[in-house]
Amino acid sequence: MKYIDEYRDGHTARVLSERIRDIVTRPWTLMEICGGQTHTIVKSGLESLLPKEITLAHGPGCPVCVTPLELIDKAIAIASRPDVIFTSFGDMLRVPGSSKDLLSVKAEGGNVRMVYSPLDAVKIAQQHPDTKVVFFAVGFETTAPANAMSVWQARKLGLKNFSILCSHVLVPPAMEIILSSPSNMVQGFLAAGHVCTVMGYEEYIPLAEKYKTPIVVTGFEPLDILQGMYMAVKQLEEGRYEVENQYSRSVKREGNVAARKLLAEVFETTNRKWRGVGEIPNSGYKLRESFSDFDAETIFEVAHIETQESPLCIAGTVLQGLKKPHECPAFGVQCTPEHPLGAPMVSSEGACAAYYHYGRMHAQSNLHKAV
Amino acid sequence: MNLISGELVEIYIAEGTTMGKVRVGGAFMRVPLTFLMETKVGDKILMESGVAISKVEVENLQEQ
Ligand code: SF4
Numbered sequence: 001m002k003y004i005d006e007y008r009d010g011h012t013a014r015v016l017s018e019r020i021r022d023i024v025t026r027p028w029t030l031m032e033i034c035g036g037q038t039h040t041i042v043k044s045g046l047e048s049l050l051p052k053e054i055t056l057a058h059g060p061g062c063p064v065c066v067t068p069l070e071l072i073d074k075a076i077a078i079a080s081r082p083d084v085i086f087t088s089f090g091d092m093l094r095v096p097g098s099s100k101d102l103l104s105v106k107a108e109g110g111n112v113r114m115v116y117s118p119l120d121a122v123k124i125a126q127q128h129p130d131t132k133v134v135f136f137a138v139g140f141e142t143t144a145p146a147n148a149m150s151v152w153q154a155r156k157l158g159l160k161n162f163s164i165l166c167s168h169v170l171v172p173p174a175m176e177i178i179l180s181s182p183s184n185m186v187q188g189f190l191a192a193g194h195v196c197t198v199m200g201y202e203e204y205i206p207l208a209e210k211y212k213t214p215i216v217v218t219g220f221e222p223l224d225i226l227q228g229m230y231m232a233v234k235q236l237e238e239g240r241y242e243v244e245n246q247y248s249r250s251v252k253r254e255g256n257v258a259a260r261k262l263l264a265e266v267f268e269t270t271n272r273k274w275r276g277v278g279e280i281p282n283s284g285y286k287l288r289e290s291f292s293d294f295d296a297e298t299i300f301e302v303a304h305i306e307t308q309e310s311p312l313c314i315a316g317t318v319l320q321g322l323k324k325p326h327e328c329p330a331f332g333v334q335c336t337p338e339h340p341l342g343a344p345m346v347s348s349e350g351a352c353a354a355y356y357h358y359g360r361m362h363a364q365s366n367l368h369k370a371v
Numbered sequence: 372m373n374l375i376s377g378e379l380v381e382i383y384i385a386e387g388t389t390m391g392k393v394r395v396g397g398a399f400m401r402v403p404l405t406f407l408m409e410t411k412v413g414d415k416i417l418m419e420s421g422v423a424i425s426k427v428e429v430e431n432l433q434e435q
Contacts, residue, residue, distance in 0.1 A: 089420075117421020119403070139420075142374065145406055146420035194374050197417060197425035220374075250417060250425045259406040259424060 009223065016226040017049040020233055028236050029055045029185045030229060031178070031321050033171060034140075034192035035062030035349025036220050042354040044222045054233065057185065057321025060174050061192055063139040064091045064347035065319060066274040069309055071167045072097035074302040075136050078165060079105045079112050081300070085128060087121040088136035090114045095346050098307045118150035118164070125154065125162035134296045137164040141195045144168050144285060145259040148266040151287065151294045163296040166286055169272055171195050172203050173283035178320055179211040186321060188232035190218040190225065193247035198263075200255030204243045212241045219247040266291055275343055276309065276316030313342035318351055325352040332356060374417045375400070376427065379410060391416070391423055 032038055038058045041047065047056055060066055076097050079086035086102070093102045093114060106112035111131075115121050118135045125133035137147040147164060154162040171192060178186055191204060196217045204215045214235035218228030228246040235242060245251055263285070272284025287295045297303050309315075312330050317323045325331055325344065335341040337353055344350035348357075377395035382404065384390065389404045393416065400418065407423040410416060415427040 119421050142424070143420045145424055146422040149403065149405065149422060194417075194419070197374075249428045256406050256424055258408065262406075 012223055013046075013049060013226055016223065016230055017051075020054065020226070020230050021051045023230075023237050024051050024053045024233055025237060027053045027055065028187050028233060029057055029321075030188045030190060030232055031057040031059045031186040032190040032218070032225065032228075033059040033061040033175065034194065034220070035065065035347065035351070035354075036194065037190060037192065037218065037225055038062070038351050039349050039354050040220055040222055040225055042351075043358045045358075046222060046225060049226070050229070054229065055185075058318070058324075058351040059178070059189075059321055060274065060277060060319035061140065061171065062319075062344065062347050062349040062351070063143070063169065064095055065315065065343040065350045066169055066174075066277065067092070067095065067138045067167050067343065068273040068275045069098060070273075070305050070307040071138075071165070072101070073307050074297065074305050075102060075165055076100065076105055077302050077305060078134055078296060078300045079110045080108075081132075083132055084300075085111045085113060085124060085131050085133045086136070087113050087115045087118075087124060087133060089116075089138075091347050091349075092136050092138060094340070095343050096340060118147050119153065122150050122154050122157070122159070122162055125159050126157065129161060132161050132163070132299075134300075135162075135164045137166045137168065140169055140171055140192070141199045141263075142192075142197070144263055144267065145198055145256070148259075148262045151266055151291055152262060154294060155291070160293075163294045163299050164287070165296040166267075167272070168267065168285035169274060170269070170283050170285070172207060173280050174274065174277070175204075175207060175215075176211075177277070177280050177283075179207065179213060181320070183322060186213070188213060188236055189215045190228045190232065191215050191243075193217055193219040193224070193251055196245075196247065196251040196255060198256050198259050200253050200260075201243050201245060201251065202253060208241050208243050214241050215243045217243070217245045217247050217251050219250070274319075276313070276319050278316070310341055315342040315344050315352075318344060325355040328352070374419050374424075376415060376417050379412055379414045379416055382410075382412060393418065393423070 121135040267285035269282045270286040344352040377393035381392035417425040
């Protein structure tokens with residue numbers, strides 16, 4: 001496809017990896033933030049193209065993976081009600097809660113539907129005025145504009161039967177938690193290009209300065225990622241720590257101003273629990289008081305539900321880049337995509353699932369196959 | 372929850388909302404252009420969760 005194949009070319013990938021090899025003089029650890037980038041790295045075998053000095057850590061940027069267990073349990077409690085149509089992105093349906101997943105609720109007779117957009121859920125609410133329609137609003141800043149638009153539209157349409165179960169998470173506070181940890185190993189970040197299409201990259205500038213860490217806004221194709229790595233390594237070798245934009249074909253410094261305006265109108269920041277990581281201050285969105293009529297957590301009185309994570313799963317360590325998925329004792333044994341113990345094995349963007357499907361720890365680039 | 376890219380082939384108004392018909396491979400999607408009002412037919416755009424969020428500026432990777 002035009003403008004995509006250009007970013008998967010095997011020859012250019014090797015040229016870029018040579019450029020990294022030419023400038024690197026010492027070991028560096030880089031972290032890609034987003035699960036989509038992790039998927040590309042593992043699927044394309046990019047690590048095998050890198051010089052041995054470069055270590056990649058896979059970050060917490062898979063929204064399915066960081067949605068806390070108790071929120072899945074809240075979703076299950078709401079979806080099990082006979083007066084509810086529960087709508088969600090497909091990825092969330094298979095994430096295990098403490099005792100079952102949303103697909104099991106559907107199999108038991110619950111009205112659980114997969115949608116591609118929260119706006120589809122608004123349409124369902126229009127078509128079923130006597131049923132409460134709930135949308136499971138998870139994700140990073142990239143999905144937030146669509147979710148904000150759904151609530152805004154529902155209010156414009158005067159719908160009283162639409163609400164969202166909201167667990168939005170924000171990238172910069174998670175990066176700060178990683179950078180401020182005493183065990184931090186990350187020396188340079190590839191920031192998630194898609195998140196920055198919405199939010200821009202101004203909020204990364206104080207982070208780069210405070211922690212003296214280069215941050216390169218990076219796209220999702222193999223060549224984007226290699227070029228992002230080159231830019232980060234170049235900064236590290238030159239002793240610079242700036243925010244640079246590799247993904248300039250889609251990201252502007254200020255992001256999408258219209259989307260940010262609606263986000264500010266509908267949401268406010270809140271402390272948010274990240275699965276496996278714990279609570280991070282101001283790391284999520286919740287609905288503003290003026291939109292509280294659309295807050296499923298209040299409407300269905302599920303705010304009190306609290307659950308404990310499985311002790312076998314070390315997702316928190318994996319999501320902070322401190323361990324690789326295959327270093328988890330349960331990887332591929334008790335935990336597989338068919339029987340996931342933790343969320344990173346469920347989503348295709350989860351580091352554990354990506355390693356299971358493509359990585360298998362073999363250091364061989366298969367970029368030529370992607371062309 | 373991955374972004375989808377496509378080419379904007381038509382802009383129209385439906386129920387007071389500016390919408391875009393977008394060619395994605397061999398199929399078409401219809402998405403609100405509320406966050407991308409400056410876009411025009413022929414532009415390549417990125418969509419997330421059924422909403423257009425970014426325009427792709429065509430440029431050459433080698434020049435970056
Ligand atoms: S392999 Fe499974 S159990 Fe281990 S960290 Fe990943 S999701 Fe958790």
